Amino acid sequence: MADLVQVRPEILEEMLQHARSEPRIECCGLLAGRDGVITAIFPAKNALASATAYDIAPRDLFDLFRTMREQGLAHMGIYHSHPSTENAPSARDIEQAYYPDQVYFILSPRLNAPNPVRAFSIRDRAVQELKIEIVAQ
Numbered sequence: 001m002a003d004l005v006q007v008r009p010e011i012l013e014e015m016l017q018h019a020r021s022e023p024r025i026e027c028c029g030l031l032a033g034r035d036g037v038i039t040a041i042f043p044a045k046n047a048l049a050s051a052t053a054y055d056i057a058p059r060d061l062f063d064l065f066r067t068m069r070e071q072g073l074a075h076m077g078i079y080h081s082h083p084s085t086e087n088a089p090s091a092r093d094i095e096q097a098y099y100p101d102q103v104y105f106i107l108s109p110r111l112n113a114p115n116p117v118r119a120f121s122i123r124d125r126a127v128q129e130l131k132i133e134i135v136a137q
């Protein structure tokens with residue numbers, strides 16, 4: 001995987017808004033796009049409604065993947081927030097990173113977070129932070 005991820009600016013903004021609209025639990029969702037650029041965001045419901053973990057219900061995942069296919073988009077990433085800890089992969093995030101080719105975005109809803117949107121690749125328990133390249137339309 002390249003050491004950068006290309007994203008439309010409005011997607012970064014929407015992810016952050018989602019995190020800040022649910023500041024007490026981990027928010028989560030999927031990201032998709034085409035030609036290597038993330039162009040679409042699919043907010044999801046955290047089935048665990050937890051401040052320290054997230055899970056997307058299988059039925060919701062099924063629906064989201066179907067919508068992506070219908071729109072001709074490729075699944076490219078997953079995002080979630082860390083309400084009160086640093087927005088870097090937790091031990092649980094590393095343990096449960098089932099998609100080695102996906103980009104894992106981790107957000108902080110805190111207004112004083114130095115770097116509220118970060119992106120990582122996680123494969124075989126190895127974490128690499130990715131540079132986020134903003135690609136305007």
Ligand SMILES: [Zn+2]
Pocket residue numbers: 080081082088089090093106
């Ligand atoms: Zn996490």
